[in-house]
Amino acid sequence: MERTTTVIPQADVERQLDCCRKIAALTAQWDKQPLAFVDTYGCQQNEADSERIRGYLAQMGFGFTDDEEQARIIVINTCAIREHAEQRVLGNVGALVHVKRRHPEQLICLCGCMMQEQHVADKIRQSYRHVDLVFGPHALWKFPEMIHTLLTQRGRIFSNADEAGSIAEGIPVVRQDSVKAWVSIMYGCNNFCAYCIVPYVRGRERSRKPEDILAEVRALVAEGYKDITLLGQNVNSYGKDMEEPMDFSDLLEQVNAIPGDFLIRFMTSHPKDATHKLFETMARCEKVAPVLHLPVQAGNDRVLKVMNRRHTREQYLEKIRDLKSLIPDIVLTSDIIVGFPGETTEEFEDTLKVLEEVRYDALFTFIFSPRVGTPAAKMDDPMSHQEKLANFNRLLALQDAISEEKHAAYIGKTVRCLIDGESDDARYDLTARTPGNRLVRVVGDKSAIGQFRDVKITDANKWSLFGELV
Ligand code: SAH
Ligand code: SF4
Ligand code: F3S
Numbered sequence: 001m002e003r004t005t006t007v008i009p010q011a012d013v014e015r016q017l018d019c020c021r022k023i024a025a026l027t028a029q030w031d032k033q034p035l036a037f038v039d040t041y042g043c044q045q046n047e048a049d050s051e052r053i054r055g056y057l058a059q060m061g062f063g064f065t066d067d068e069e070q071a072r073i074i075v076i077n078t079c080a081i082r083e084h085a086e087q088r089v090l091g092n093v094g095a096l097v098h099v100k101r102r103h104p105e106q107l108i109c110l111c112g113c114m115m116q117e118q119h120v121a122d123k124i125r126q127s128y129r130h131v132d133l134v135f136g137p138h139a140l141w142k143f144p145e146m147i148h149t150l151l152t153q154r155g156r157i158f159s160n161a162d163e164a165g166s167i168a169e170g171i172p173v174v175r176q177d178s179v180k181a182w183v184s185i186m187y188g189c190n191n192f193c194a195y196c197i198v199p200y201v202r203g204r205e206r207s208r209k210p211e212d213i214l215a216e217v218r219a220l221v222a223e224g225y226k227d228i229t230l231l232g233q234n235v236n237s238y239g240k241d242m243e244e245p246m247d248f249s250d251l252l253e254q255v256n257a258i259p260g261d262f263l264i265r266f267m268t269s270h271p272k273d274a275t276h277k278l279f280e281t282m283a284r285c286e287k288v289a290p291v292l293h294l295p296v297q298a299g300n301d302r303v304l305k306v307m308n309r310r311h312t313r314e315q316y317l318e319k320i321r322d323l324k325s326l327i328p329d330i331v332l333t334s335d336i337i338v339g340f341p342g343e344t345t346e347e348f349e350d351t352l353k354v355l356e357e358v359r360y361d362a363l364f365t366f367i368f369s370p371r372v373g374t375p376a377a378k379m380d381d382p383m384s385h386q387e388k389l390a391n392f393n394r395l396l397a398l399q400d401a402i403s404e405e406k407h408a409a410y411i412g413k414t415v416r417c418l419i420d421g422e423s424d425d426a427r428y429d430l431t432a433r434t435p436g437n438r439l440v441r442v443v444g445d446k447s448a449i450g451q452f453r454d455v456k457i458t459d460a461n462k463w464s465l466f467g468e469l470v
Helices: 010-027 044-059 083-102 118-127 137-152 198-202 210-222 248-256 276-284 301-306 313-326 345-358 385-408
Strands: 035-040 073-078 107-112 133-135 157-159 180-184 227-231 263-267 291-293 331-338 362-367 414-422 430-433 439-443 452-460 465-469
Touching (some): 010 137, 035 044, 044 073, 044 137, 044 180, 044 227, 133 137, 210 248, 248 276, 313 345, 345 385, 362 385, 439 452
Parallel strands (some): 107 133, 133 157, 180 227, 227 263, 291 331, 331 362
Antiparallel strands (some): 452 465
16 A cells, blocks of 8 residues: 655645635526535544635635534534544535435535445445535645536535545635634654554655744734644644655744744654654743643553553653653643553553653543554453443543542642633633643633633633632
8 A cells, every 4th residue: 555645736726716716606596605615524634624615615705604404514523533533424415415405506515534435435426425525635725627517517525435545735725713723734643653544645755845834823913813733633743754854843943033922832742753853842932822732542452552652651651751840830731542442451450551651631542442454443341331331431430530639739829821712601701721731711802812811720620620800
């Protein structure tokens, strides 16, 4: 499965923008402005892709709605990471058959990681005949030409070939937020963790050029963005595929040097590639937020090996110790899988030991879900779901206790937070984020949204902090 990166020539992206203009000329003649509904599942990478789809749609003359009845085009950007995510998507797509019956002119488009799985695309072709367009992440850049074909001819389009991953610059974006922004710095993954579908659906690692990334960040800062997250499945291997050697720490340093008052975050980091140089760079760069998401997945060396994570528990813990010695107030988070095939309860308890030693601020926890085509899906999995669930609940209980203690330690402190929106809890006006990305619900005036402000922390629970503007 040798695949190399395709850099999409600028002329090809221009051709897509021409297509947008042709579509805009068509839609301008319709009796009212057409609307599009873009629904996103999965990780930030998908959120970022949806912002590019919205960017293209806006150039085609579309406005946006959250009501599928009002939409001329529905785009569902899907995630394949666990079975539950796939089931939800299929359920929602199935229900759209009724909506489309009421609005036969509607175009229903499915994209994202699930569509890059051939067995899913086949199922859509056969059993979901109301779906007009299916495309995988590799084909996103040619969304306009596919829409143009569908608007001018009848038929269905399936564009999900297992081709080389691409990089396309110059695609317009419509961002969902005016304070926080995602910036993809690389695409794909080379790691092939035994349970994971991502390398199969997102292709091999490929890095954007530093000058393109820096230009995007500079433009965001000029627009007033305050919180910028550099995205990739494994940002620590940034640049390894480039001709001129440059690593992620060098990139961080250059982003940090961009003038302005803003925070830099990044995700995700793979422990095997997280280096002392990275930790030192984080400590030195004042705009880099004191937070690291460093997924450990499991705490037992045998399980880590079968997972193909390529590090031991002790190597992981040593990195955490090094990082804590450089940044004592570092906020740490992790992903954990419970019930990997063959993991015994005794081995699972090694994961609990890692929690006790690291004391994460928060965790993202998952029960193993077999994914077609991955090695783990073929492994013997003797443990019952009930037993896995019991272990899962032990993990949650331990983490809840740790999160609660860590959050309680904020009470009485004044923390410079980014006020990022309105609170949905009526007792508080605003939401904010600490530099370490902990959620704070804040009493104060809405005019503070989009600013860094001192917040006095008055209360806390296991999920969040509470406070007031100073
Ligand atoms: N690239 C990132 C995250 C990838 S997906 C990383 O390497 O950390 C996010 C998380 O989903 C993973 O960290 C893992 O904990 C979880 N995950 C991935 N595949 C899974 C599966 N088959 N079953 C359960 N959880 C899974
Ligand atoms: Fe999946 Fe592993 Fe790649 Fe993360 S590093 S995307 S878990 S294969
Ligand atoms: Fe899901 Fe694809 Fe992200 S599988 S987690 S949307 S990379």
